[in-house]
Amino acid sequence: MSLNVETKQTTPYEGQKPGTSGLRKKVKVFTQPNYTENFVQCILEANGTALVGSTLVVGGDGRYYCKEAAELIIRICAGNGVAKLLVGQNGILSTPAVSSLIRHNKALGGIVLTASHNPGGPENDFGIKFNCENGGPAPDAFTNKIYQLSTTIKAYTLVPSLQIDISKVGVSNYDIGGKPFVVEVIDSVANYVRHMEEIFDFGKLHDFVSGKSNGKPLKMRIDSMNGVTGAYVREIFLNRLGATEASVVHTTPLPDFGGLHPDPNLTYAKDLVETVAKGDYDIGAAFDGDGDRNMIIGSKAFFVTPSDSLAVIAHYLDAIPYFQKNGVQGFARSMPTASAVDLVGKKLGKEVFEVPTGWKYFGNLMDAGRLCLCGEESFGTGSNHIREKDGIWAVLAWISVMQHTGKSIEDILKQHWSVYGRNYFTRYDYEECDLEPCNEMMATMEKNITAAEFVGKSFSSEGKTYKVKEADNFSYTDPVDKSLATKQGLRIVFDDGSRIVMRLSGTGSSGATVRLYIDSYEKQNVLGQASVMLKPLIDIALEISQLPKFTGRNAPTVIT
Known part of the structure; x- marks a missing residue:
């Protein structure tokens, strides 16, 4: 029986402009009449003629409204x-699994249902983003096209009578107006696990994790924070690598993440930090809601900054079979990320790229064969095996380094700093601030730091003096396609390489999130306390930005 396509009249909603990685709003916004339908229709239309006859991947992090949205998307795709x-x-x-599936199946792209590290539940956040045919987040030109379409949309098409049970794995075939339409509900984990087995030596890692190789099992605490990674973690770490059941926690995906805030940092992964701090574990790790971010801590909760994590993995890429086979190309980091990986790249004679925040900016470099490893300070690390950051991949990389060196996480870092020096780094997040004064703050700060007399100016605090070398609103010209991204964050670079960076985040669902980044390089004094080493620059940053005045905040929501 042929199912009929129907056209529904609609009107535009304001504000359907994708941010750094898709559209994120409260669930109550997405569940307004035609709101989700409008946005999905615009995603599909933005693909132009390539859409007809194409294959797409659909899936998300299991948060509230995820299953209902997936079923709605199926009906809209059928109609288009x-x-x-x-x-x-x-x-x-x-999210990493979506990227892998797109690439393995040569799909046109994927619709990802996630608000990443934002909290879930009926009162909290939902999100939709589109990943294109290389598996990575859609570039600016594509998301701008989606937004333009959203401002003029008049109708969407769907097959309302198409009902499918996506709880059961299997293939369903339909006749949509005389044309075949196939929906394959797949095991969420299988393809990704096979991919990881191609990248890492699971046999060697099994012997290391289980203790078979040295008689001492690796004591792990892997926290999925009730996000999407639970099933992946259980299959990889328990079934494939021989870890014990006690090694993993919060592995059941829940619509509200069990009340947890699925952001893997020292504030929101507090349970993990306090547990590992007792000294009973060799490694602790946490992931965000959709599995692309990670936090790594060592014994007694020794914290690894994302900047250092990227640099250490870069130094030890020869410990991972994938890079032994495919070679090592360049490295890259987002502009706010401390430049620890730059030092590794220089020593190894590799290109190092500094790009705007947003994983989409790494994709062109990977596709051009110039980049194999990259990271963001917001707990994102990944390689060219896919076009997304990948939390589980990062943990497997760290366990590979531990196995390769025979050292603890703390000793690996101390050895690294003794060779390269240390980039002390912190990020202050001021969440859900009023947008208007934040915009005024950024405009005022930009005007002040780009004035001719600002370069060469000196600032002092806590007995330390910093002289401004350069200051700007960061812009980036893609080396591959020459596309230009402007206004990517205010930065002040000092003579000694220390930096102050200020951005308004593009990943919040309401208000404004102000991010203040501070990093300072030390060649000799590498074992200091980060909060102490960075306090002079933090005070100077607050003075220059006048952040307390504009935001009304005397302290950040989160410090990482």
Whole structure:
């Protein structure tokens, strides 16, 4: 029986402009009449003629409204000429898994249902983003096209009578107006696990984790924070690598993440930090809601900054079979990320790129063969195996380094600093601030730091003096396609390489999140306390930005 396509009239909603990684709003916004339908229709139309007869991947992090949105997207795709959908069971797929599936199946792209590290539940956040055919987040030109379409949309098409149970793995075939339409509900984990087995030596890691190689099992505490990674963690660390059941926690994906805030940092992964701080574990790790971010801590909760994590993995890439086979190309980091990896790249004779915040900026460099490892200070690390950051991949990389060196995480870092020096780094987040004064703050600060007399000016605090070498609003010209990204964050660089960076985040769902980044390089004094070493620059940053005055905040929401 042929199912009929119907056209529904609609009107535009304001503000459907994708941010750094998709559109994020409160659930109550997405569940307004036609709101989700409008945005999905605009995603599909932005693909132009390539959409008809294409294959798309659909899945998300399991948060509230994820399953319902996945079923709605199936009906809209059916009405727009898509030939085949690969849908995660129950609508669940980690963001790295979506990227892997797109690439392995040569799909046109994927619709990812996630608000990443933002809290879930009926009163909290939901999000939708589109990943294109290379598996990475859609570039600016594509998301701008989605937004333009959203301002003029008049109708969307769907097959309202198409009902499918996405809780069961299997293939369903439909006739949509005389054309075939296939929905394949897939095991959410299988493809990703096979991919990890191709990258790492699971046999060697099994012997290390289980203790078979040295008689001493690796004591792990892996926290999925009730996000999407639970099933992936259980299959990889328990079933494949031989860890014990006690090694993993919060592995059941929940619509509200069990009340947890699925952001893997020292504030929101407090349970992990306090547990590992007792000294019973060799490594602790946490992931965000959709599985692309990670936090690594060593014994007694020794914290590894994302900047240092990227640099250490870069130094030890020869410990991972994937890079032994495919070679090592360049490295890259987001502009706010401390420049620890730059020093590794220089020593190894590799290109190092500094790009705006947003994983999409790494994709062109990877596709051009100039980049194999990259990271962001917001707990994102990944390689060219996919086009997304990948939390579980990062933990497997760290365990590979531990196995390769025979050292603890703390000793690995101390050895690294003794060779390269240390980039002390912190980030202050001021969440859900009023947008208007924040915009005024950024405009005022930009005017002040780009004035001719600002370069050469000196600032002093706590007995330390810093002289301004350069200051700007960061812009980036893509080396591959020459596209230009402007106004990517205010930065002040001092003579000694220390930096102050200020941005308004593009990943919040309401208000404004102000991010203040401070980093300072030390060649000799590498074992100091970060908060002490960075206090002079933090005080200077607050003075220059007048942040307390504009935001009304005397302290950040989160410090990492």
